[in-house]
Amino acid sequence: MSLPCFLTMVMMYNAKCDMTVKTPIYLDHNATTPVDPRVLEAMLPYYREKFGNAASRSHPYGWIAADAVDKAREQVAAIIGAETKDIVFTSGASESDNIALKGVMEKYKSKGNHLITAATEHKAVIDTADYLAKAGYAVTILDVDHNGQVHPDQVDAAITDDTVLVSIMLANNETGVLHPVKEIGEVCEKRGVFFHCDATQAVGKVPIDVKEMGIHLLAMSGHKIYGPKGVGVLYARSRNPRVRPEAVIHGGGHEQGMRSGTLNVPGIVGLGEACELCMKEMDEEIPRLRNLRDKLEKGILDGLDEVYVNGHPTQRLPSTTNISFKYVEGESIMMMIKDIAVSSGSACTSASLAPSYVLHAMEVPDFLAHASLRFSLGRFTTEEEIDYTIKRVKKAITRLREMSPLFEMAQKGIDIDKIQWKHEHAH
Numbered sequence: 001m002s003l004p005c006f007l008t009m010v011m012m013y014n015a016k017c018d019m020t021v022k023t024p025i026y027l028d029h030n031a032t033t034p035v036d037p038r039v040l041e042a043m044l045p046y047y048r049e050k051f052g053n054a055a056s057r058s059h060p061y062g063w064i065a066a067d068a069v070d071k072a073r074e075q076v077a078a079i080i081g082a083e084t085k086d087i088v089f090t091s092g093a094s095e096s097d098n099i100a101l102k103g104v105m106e107k108y109k110s111k112g113n114h115l116i117t118a119a120t121e122h123k124a125v126i127d128t129a130d131y132l133a134k135a136g137y138a139v140t141i142l143d144v145d146h147n148g149q150v151h152p153d154q155v156d157a158a159i160t161d162d163t164v165l166v167s168i169m170l171a172n173n174e175t176g177v178l179h180p181v182k183e184i185g186e187v188c189e190k191r192g193v194f195f196h197c198d199a200t201q202a203v204g205k206v207p208i209d210v211k212e213m214g215i216h217l218l219a220m221s222g223h224k225i226y227g228p229k230g231v232g233v234l235y236a237r238s239r240n241p242r243v244r245p246e247a248v249i250h251g252g253g254h255e256q257g258m259r260s261g262t263l264n265v266p267g268i269v270g271l272g273e274a275c276e277l278c279m280k281e282m283d284e285e286i287p288r289l290r291n292l293r294d295k296l297e298k299g300i301l302d303g304l305d306e307v308y309v310n311g312h313p314t315q316r317l318p319s320t321t322n323i324s325f326k327y328v329e330g331e332s333i334m335m336m337i338k339d340i341a342v343s344s345g346s347a348c349t350s351a352s353l354a355p356s357y358v359l360h361a362m363e364v365p366d367f368l369a370h371a372s373l374r375f376s377l378g379r380f381t382t383e384e385e386i387d388y389t390i391k392r393v394k395k396a397i398t399r400l401r402e403m404s405p406l407f408e409m410a411q412k413g414i415d416i417d418k419i420q421w422k423h424e425h426a427h
Contacts, residue, residue: 023339025385029224029378030173030201030320031343035270036226036379042273043228046266054263055254065265072272079275080199080218081209082235088255089268092232093200094124095248096219097167099234099258100196101128103245104165104217105137108194112162114138118150118179119361121169122198124219126357129167138162147312148177148362156187165194171202174358174374175311176320178206185214194243200224200232204278205286205317210235216243222267226379227274231267234258281379289377290318292386296375297321299390304397310364310372319377322359324368328400333373336396340389343374 026034046068054069056062069089077084090096105115117129119141133139140158142150150168159166166188170181181197188195196217199208204225210218218235222228236258237243244258251260278285301307306326325333330344344356355369364372375389 021382021384021388023388025340025389027375027377027381027385027389028341028343029381030176030374030376032223032229033226033378034380035228036274036277038277039227039270039273043266043270046269050265052265054265055252065263068265068269069263072268075272075275076220076233079203079208079279080220080235081211082218083238086235086238088234088236088258089263089271090232090234090255090259091230091264092223093122093198093219093221094232095259096232096234097122097124097196097198098128099245099248100217100219100236101125101132101165101167102248103258104194104196104243105132106246107244108164112160112164114140114160114162115165115167116140116142116155116158116163117167118142118144118169120144120148120172120174120177120358121167122173122200125167125169125198144361146363147315148172148175148310148358149312149315150179150184152180152183152187155184156191159187159191159193163191163193165196167196167198169198169201170208171199171206171317171320172311172358173201174356175322175362176201176317176376177311178202178315178317180315181215182213188216189214194241201317201320204275204282205289205319207282210237216241217245222271222274225271225274225278228267228270231264231271233271285379286318289381292377292381292383293319293321293375295383296377296386296390297323299386300393304394307397308368310359310362320374322372322374324359324364324372325397326368326371327404327406328371328397330371330373332400333371333393333396336400337389337392340392343376344372 050064052061052065054062054065073084073087076087090099101115115129115132115137117125129139142154142158144150155166168179168181168184171178185195194216195214197215198219200219200221201224202208203220216237219232221232236245247258247260249260254260254263297309300323308324310322310324334342334344355366356372359369359372
């Protein structure tokens with residue numbers, strides 16, 4: 001079928017669909033979240049009458065801004081169980097990851113030159129590790145198991161006398177898989193190496209205590225927790241042990257010299273408010289989202305064959321599911337359900353035609369990785385939206401399979417898996 005014919009068919013198909021809920025439906029919260037109206041309300045005064053620079057110490061405008069930053073620092077520290085003084089404001093988790101990896105490896109190069117991370121980390125860590133490898137540092141990339149997890153004994157076995165830093169994320173952005181971070185932290189404590197954790201997807205969705213988990217550095221972003229874009233945090237522990245990365249951005253010595261630059265006061269206020277709201281509502285929100293996610297999975301899997309959930313069956317974020325639909329392409333599914341915002345991978349890699357590197361590392365075959373969608377639910381997701389999504393996805397899969405030569409061949413008893421495996425390995 002030609003592309004124009006396919007697009008016409010999609011438009012006709014979408015026009016016939018039930019519109020009992022408001023569309024488009026947003027199920028891509030791992031990419032970004034809408035700003036909570038309560039967060040926006042807290043931010044607005046700091047764009048207008050409270051517009052001062054937090055570094056201006058000689059007048060009330062600066063004092064008011066500085067007080068707001070101090071309050072936000074306390075709010076952020078509380079959600080991860082940290083000391084207030086250990087919170088460093090950045091532009092987002094990608095910058096925080098860069099400071100943590102580059103800054104620590106540079107600062108402690110007299111101790112060693114070895115970094116350990118995992119194959120399924122966010123690109124902010126993977127690409128930074130690649131940069132460090134090209135700069136002459138030794139980098140070990142750990143494999144994950146078929147559930148997407150790194151195990152503590154792998155980390156222990158990889159640590160050498162030259163190891164300075166281990167960087168393992170708390171929750172994966174594509175699958176929602178949770179690593180056994182506390183146990184990995186215990187290994188790092190025992191072996192005397194620093195432990196960095198990208199917790200961007202986990203903050204506000206699962207309980208975090210950096211001291212209990214043995215985390216020495218942590219990265220997070222405001223826009224993943226219903227706060228604004230362009231603001232984030234690096235937690236850097238100041239004692240037991242003290243870790244102080246070299247600065248990556250210079251110019252003024254802001255944020256204890258670790259991150260120079262005029263503070264984004266409205267954004268920081270919004271981030272603080274977002275953290276406080278997450279803390280207040282987490283106990284109710286976690287089971288609500290888990291129930292909706294489980295309903296979505298069960299509803300899609302019931303009545304459809306050859307559909308697979310990728311990731312650990314239980315050790316996952318309550319809000320995330322990654323599902324592969326055999327015999328169809330993820331991009332084709334998204335074209336068929338344009339009134340539902342989902343993802344075929346992380347937002348940072350969705351422009352690529354290559355299969356997800358996360359699913360590839362989990363040894364999901366390419367033909368299934370290409371057929372995967374990520375559904376990530378959020379604070380404003382409703383049960384009616386989940387019901388609608390189940391209906392739309394199942395209709396789309398059924399229709400696409402009716403047009404699929406692969407599905408037709410499978411119905412005739414041809415071993416498609418063997419053919420596709422040979423095709424993948426031929427390249």
